[in-house]
Amino acid sequence: MMTLNATTLRTALVDYRAELLRIMNKYPSRFDDFNIAIDEIDRVLLSIEGIITTVNVTTATCNPNR
Numbered sequence: 270m271m272t273l274n275a276t277t278l279r280t281a282l283v284d285y286r287a288e289l290l291r292i293m294n295k296y297p298s299r300f301d302d303f304n305i306a307i308d309e310i311d312r313v314l315l316s317i318e319g320i321i322t323t324v325n326v327t328t329a330t331c332n333p334n335r
Contacts, residue, residue: 275321
């Protein structure tokens, strides 16, 4: 498990969101399904805004014993 500063996580999510929007605008017929991912990113950004200072990142696996 790794602990991240919330500012680092916010910056990464905003950058990723901007990249998805850029790709969607450049290739609209091929990447029209990114709206779901952008909505999820927006929900996460709103949920961590102002009240979260650190975030624990844990690897998700099919086998929880790994």
